[in-house]
Amino acid sequence: xxxxxxxxxxxxxxxxxxxxxxxxxxxxxxxxxxxxxxxxxxxxxxxxxxxxxxxxxxxxxxxxxxxxxxxxxxxxxxxxxxxxxxxxxxxxxxxxxxxxxxxxxxxxxxxxxxxxxxxxxxxxxxxxxxxxxxxxxxxxxxxxxxxxxxxxxxxxxxxxxxxxxxxxxxxxxxxxxxxxxxxxxxxxxxxxxxxxxxxxxxxxxxxxxxxxxxxxxxxxxxxxxxxxxxxxxxxxxxxxxxxxxxxxxxxxxxxxxxxxxxxxxxxxxxxxxxxxxxxxxxxxxxxxxxxxxxxxxx
Numbered sequence: 001x002x003x004x005x006x007x008x009x010x011x012x013x014x015x016x017x018x019x020x021x022x023x024x025x026x027x028x029x030x031x032x033x034x035x036x037x038x039x040x041x042x043x044x045x046x047x048x049x050x051x052x053x054x055x056x057x058x059x060x061x062x063x064x065x066x067x068x069x070x071x072x073x074x075x076x077x078x079x080x081x082x083x084x085x086x087x088x089x090x091x092x093x094x095x096x097x098x099x100x101x102x103x104x105x106x107x108x109x110x111x112x113x114x115x116x117x118x119x120x121x122x123x124x125x126x127x128x129x130x131x132x133x134x135x136x137x138x139x140x141x142x143x144x145x146x147x148x149x150x151x152x153x154x155x156x157x158x159x160x161x162x163x164x165x166x167x168x169x170x171x172x173x174x175x176x177x178x179x180x181x182x183x184x185x186x187x188x189x190x191x192x193x194x195x196x197x198x199x200x201x202x203x204x205x206x207x208x209x210x211x212x213x214x215x216x217x218x219x220x221x222x223x224x225x226x227x228x229x230x231x232x233x234x235x236x237x238x239x240x241x242x243x244x245x246x247x248x249x250x251x252x253x254x255x256x257x258x259x260x261x262x263x264x265x266x267x268x269x270x271x272x273x274x275x276x277x278x279x280x281x282x283x284x285x286x287x288x289x290x291x292x293x294x295x296x297x298x
Contacts, residue, residue: 041065041266049262064267074271077230080144082275084229085211088148092207093200095153096161101188103158104165105174118155128220135221146221147214147229157203164199165192201282209276234268 008016035055040048044059052058068074102108103115125131131150140146169192177187193200215231222228 037266037269041270045263048266064263065271067264068267068271073225073228073233074230074268076226077228077233080227081212081230083144084147084214085208085275088151088211089204089207091148091152092154092157093203096157096203097188097193097196097200099153100158100161101165101192103162104169106171118158122155132220141221142223142227144227147211147217150217150221151210151214154207157206161196161199161203164196168195168199205279208279212276230272234272237264237268 036053039055039057040053041064042057042060042062043053044061045063047053047058099118103111105111135141135146135150138149140149173191174187177191182190213231215229215235218227218229218232219235222232
C-alpha cells in the first residue's frame with residue numbers, strides 16, 4: 001500500500017529550512033560554552049591564560065582536577081551539598097504534596113482561604129532581616145537546618161502540583177475508592193502518588209537543582225566552614241580569590257596565583273555540574289509532561 005503524504009508548498013519548505021537553521025544556530029550558541037569549559041578544564045595553565053583554547057583541549061592536562069581534589073574543603077562542600085540536596089528535596093516534596101493535595105480536593109472546606117494565604121506569601125515578604133531574626137530565634141544559625149527549613153516549601157510549586165492533581169486525578173476515582181473503604185491518606189499513598197510520577201519528578205528536579213546551586217543562605221546563616229555547601233566554597237575561590245596554599249602543590253612553580261585561579265575556574269565548574277548532569281537524564285522523560293500538565297491545565 002502506497003503511503004499518501006501532503007506535498008509541501010514552497011512557503012512550507014522555506015519555513016522548515018529557516019526553522020532548522022535558527023534552531024541549529026541556537027544549539028551552537030548554547031553548546032559551545034559548555035564544550036569550551038570542558039576543553040579548558042583539560043588544558044594546561046599556559047594554554048588557558050594565553051587564550052589558545054577554542055574547541056579542543058590544548059596541551060592536555062589534568063592538573064586543574066588534581067589541584068581541586070587535593071583541596072579538602074572541596075570534598076567537604078560536596079558532601080554538604082549532597083546532604084542539603086537529598087534531605088532538602090525529600091522534605092520539599094513531602095510538604096509540597098501534603099499542601100497541594102488537599103487544595104486540589106473539591107470537598108476541602110476553606111481551601112480558597114488557604115490558597116489566598118499561600119499567594120499572599122508570594123507577593124509580600126518580611127525581607128531579609130526578619131527572616132534572619134526568625135532563623136536566629138529558632139536556633140538554626142550555623143546548623144545544617146538553616147539551609148533546609150527556611151525554604152522547605154515553594155508556593156509556586158504547590159500551585160503547579162495542585163493543578164496537576166486537579167487535572168489528572170478524577171473525582172470518580174476517589175468516590176470508587178471511598179466506596180471500598182479507602183481513607184484519604186490511603187488514597188493519597190496508594191492511588192495519587194503512583195499516578196503523579198511526572199509532576200513529582202519535575203518538582204524533585206526543581207528542588208534538587210535549587211539546593212545544589214544555593215549559596216546565599218549559606219552566606220547569611222553559616223559561619224562554620226565545615227558546613228559550607230560546594231557553591232559557597234566555589235564562590236570564595238573564584239570570586240573572592242581565596243585559594244588555600246594546599247591547592248597549589250607542585251603547580252606553584254609553573255604558574256602563579258592568578259594562573260592557578262584561571263586553571264581552577266573551569267575545573268571547578270565541571271566538578272560542580274556533574275551531579276545535576278547525572279540527575280537530569282532520569283527525570284527528562286517526565287519533565288515536559290509534568291510541566292505542561294501542571295502549569296497549563298486547570
